Amino acid sequence: MSVAKAGEFGLIARVTARLPAGSGTLLxxxxxxxxxxxxxxxxxxxxxxxxxxxHFRRDWCSAQDVGHRAAAANLADxxxxxxxxxxxxxxxxxxxxxxxxxxxxxxxxxxxxxAVVGAAVVGGDMSGSPTLTIAVTALGDLAGRAPxxxxxxxxxxxxxxxxxxxxxxxxxxxxxRGFRTPKVLVDAYxxxxxxxxxxxxxxxxxxxxxxxxxxxxxxxxxxxxxxxxVAVDLRRDAFExxxxxxxxxxxxxxxxxxxxxxxxxxxxxxxxxxxxxSLPPRWRVVxxxxxGSGVTVDGxxxxxxxxxxxx
Amino acid sequence: MSVAKAGEFGLIARVTARLPAGSGTLLxxxxxxxxxxxxxxxxxxxxxxxxxxxHFRRDWCSAQDVGHRAAAANLADxxxxxxxxxxxxxxxxxxxxxxxxxxxxxxxxxxxxxAVVGAAVVGGDMSGSPTLTIAVTALGDLAGRAPxxxxxxxxxxxxxxxxxxxxxxxxxxxxxRGFRTPKVLVDAYxxxxxxxxxxxxxxxxxxxxxxxxxxxxxxxxxxxxxxxxVAVDLRRDAFExxxxxxxxxxxxxxxxxxxxxxxxxxxxxxxxxxxxxSLPPRWRVVxxxxxGSGVTVDGxxxxxxxxxxxx
Numbered sequence: 001m002s003v004a005k006a007g008e009f010g011l012i013a014r015v016t017a018r019l020p021a022g023s024g025t026l027l028x029x030x031x032x033x034x035x036x037x038x039x040x041x042x043x044x045x046x047x048x049x050x051x052x053x054x055h056f057r058r059d060w061c062s063a064q065d066v067g068h069r070a071a072a073a074n075l076a077d078x079x080x081x082x083x084x085x086x087x088x089x090x091x092x093x094x095x096x097x098x099x100x101x102x103x104x105x106x107x108x109x110x111x112x113x114x115a116v117v118g119a120a121v122v123g124g125d126m127s128g129s130p131t132l133t134i135a136v137t138a139l140g141d142l143a144g145r146a147p148x149x150x151x152x153x154x155x156x157x158x159x160x161x162x163x164x165x166x167x168x169x170x171x172x173x174x175x176x177r178g179f180r181t182p183k184v185l186v187d188a189y190x191x192x193x194x195x196x197x198x199x200x201x202x203x204x205x206x207x208x209x210x211x212x213x214x215x216x217x218x219x220x221x222x223x224x225x226x227x228x229x230v231a232v233d234l235r236r237d238a239f240e241x242x243x244x245x246x247x248x249x250x251x252x253x254x255x256x257x258x259x260x261x262x263x264x265x266x267x268x269x270x271x272x273x274x275x276x277x278s279l280p281p282r283w284r285v286v287x288x289x290x291x292g293s294g295v296t297v298d299g300x301x302x303x304x305x306x307x308x309x310x311x
Numbered sequence: 312m313s314v315a316k317a318g319e320f321g322l323i324a325r326v327t328a329r330l331p332a333g334s335g336t337l338l339x340x341x342x343x344x345x346x347x348x349x350x351x352x353x354x355x356x357x358x359x360x361x362x363x364x365x366h367f368r369r370d371w372c373s374a375q376d377v378g379h380r381a382a383a384a385n386l387a388d389x390x391x392x393x394x395x396x397x398x399x400x401x402x403x404x405x406x407x408x409x410x411x412x413x414x415x416x417x418x419x420x421x422x423x424x425x426a427v428v429g430a431a432v433v434g435g436d437m438s439g440s441p442t443l444t445i446a447v448t449a450l451g452d453l454a455g456r457a458p459x460x461x462x463x464x465x466x467x468x469x470x471x472x473x474x475x476x477x478x479x480x481x482x483x484x485x486x487x488r489g490f491r492t493p494k495v496l497v498d499a500y501x502x503x504x505x506x507x508x509x510x511x512x513x514x515x516x517x518x519x520x521x522x523x524x525x526x527x528x529x530x531x532x533x534x535x536x537x538x539x540x541v542a543v544d545l546r547r548d549a550f551e552x553x554x555x556x557x558x559x560x561x562x563x564x565x566x567x568x569x570x571x572x573x574x575x576x577x578x579x580x581x582x583x584x585x586x587x588x589s590l591p592p593r594w595r596v597v598x599x600x601x602x603g604s605g606v607t608v609d610g611x612x613x614x615x616x617x618x619x620x621x622x
Binding site: 150 | 337338341342343344345346347348349350351352353354355356357358359360361362364365366388389391392394398400401402403404433434435436437438439440441442444446448449450451453458460461462521522523538
């Protein structure tokens with residue numbers, strides 16, 4: 001059944017029936033607005049939008065995958081502030097001939113990814129549109145901690161990363177060349193694996209700045225460097241290229257470090273910490289903060305693309 | 312300069328420079344997420360999306376008008392819960408050839424409308440898209456009050472309204488027939504005049520249910536009737552048709568009550584209150600809650616369109 005035939009209220013009913021409530025959901029979908037717990041007395045909020053043909057393709061990703069990706073991009077932004085996500089709101093614009101099942105499966109993906117962190121979809125809006133578009137807003141709770149911003153890195157800090165880089169970009173390249181394997185790369189593109197709880201963990205460890213890698217490591221670390229008025233030098237040998245990525249890069253004629261250093265959408269968390277800190281093993285030291293400006297790799301500018309262009 | 316030439320980060324810088332902070336803004340645009348005061352320990356959140364060609368036309372409304380309309384639709388949803396809006400987040404999807412000034416003036420409109428209630432734009436996202444799309448999320452604060460939901464109307468309650476109905480729909484009809492006057496109607500379509508503070512006021516007055524009129528009075532009161540398991544009867548003589556609307560209706564061959572009873576987007580607040588309550592003058596009694604189901608006008612079903620179709 002097309003969304004036009006289901007109608008807005010019919011489609012909303014079908015979609016919301018599939019969405020579980022979260023522990024922070026005080027009033028879920030169905031009213032003028034939702035009500036979400038914000039025990040801390042502050043709420044962290046971020047919005048990200050995905051446009052078909054630009055951020056996803058329906059022949060590359062299932063609706064459920066798109067739900068996971070859209071949720072992950074937003075939940076990672078909350079984690080990168082040192083907060084725990086509590087809720088998602090979703091604005092969905094759909095072509096009239098879209099199968100209503102696509103919207104239902106998108107909701108499944110959004111709800112599943114939110115449930116990973118105990119959050120839930122609490123509200124949204126739907127409209128017809130020639131362009132399939134998904135705008136997600138995530139809310140989060142700081143539990144009394146100060147937010148970890150982009151502007152706090154200081155010369156002498158270490159740069160550490162939790163999560164993967166290059167996988168989603170490699171999966172994107174694989175798909176764009178018409179292949180469907182290696183599965184580990186394609187799956188990484190379809191459903192990012194984000195360690196959301198590493199965000200609050202970094203805040204507890206007194207991270208001086210933090211960001212999630214959505215546009216590419218060099219580009220995103222560049223935001224921290226610019227925001228903090230410092231230089232960041234990354235160590236290339238801190239980034240091991242796994243065998244399947246190396247093999248795919250060789251087969252496709254790509255420098256795998258382009259994926260690792262400039263590929264976005266894995267949503268690894270990158271944070272700076274005071275020198276000498278002892279970090280849990282999932283946080284890997286990948287560089288250092290210096291006086292100056294800009295981002296270098298082993299002391300030199302990186303040659304090649306550095307991040308995602310939005311227009 | 313086109314948005315493509317300005318670039319995402321250039322455009323974000325241009326836009327955010329124009330946005331004032333609000334009293335609840337603890338961390339505004341520029342980081343992974345914003346931080347907003349939520350003193351109450353709960354946050355009210357709602358999302359609404361506007362799609363060009365469906366919810367607005369660039370030849371009918373300035374960018375600033377569209378900003379006012381997009382903000383008003385969301386702020387009214389927060390008010391309809393009995394809450395005071397604190398913040399907006401905006402996802403903006405723009406064609407590459409759009410003039411960057413359009414985005415800047417949109418931001419002006421969003422910021423101005425938010426400022427009416429002391430709220431501010433605290434964050435957002437931008438993307439290229441073939442379809443100009445604006446998804447806005449509004450946050451709000453209940454100040455210790457219970458949210459006023461759609462499900463609390465009880466037989467015997469009075470139905471009261473604060474604000475205008477029919478104006479925006481009349482303005483839309485005027486514009487769609489190629490006219491630009493009467494100004495009062497066209498302006499109402501371009502920039503809704505919403506009494507946001509009537510929302511918290513109704514909550515203080517122990518409103519049993521509340522909604523804002525975004526789809527049309529009959530349709531929206533229908534949501535309350537359905538949600539509460541009651542019938543609502545509206546009194547036609549409670550809705551005075553102002554002279555300019557009557558004249559425009561006559562000239563265009565329209566029954567003005569179609570605008571008044573089925574026209575949306577003025578975002579009047581409609582609430583139900585216990586019988587015998589003494590209401591401030593801006594709340595006009597327009598009907599009564601009965602046992603049963605559905606919405607009637609003077610005891611009879613309304614003949615004609617009853618609300619906006621979304622697909």
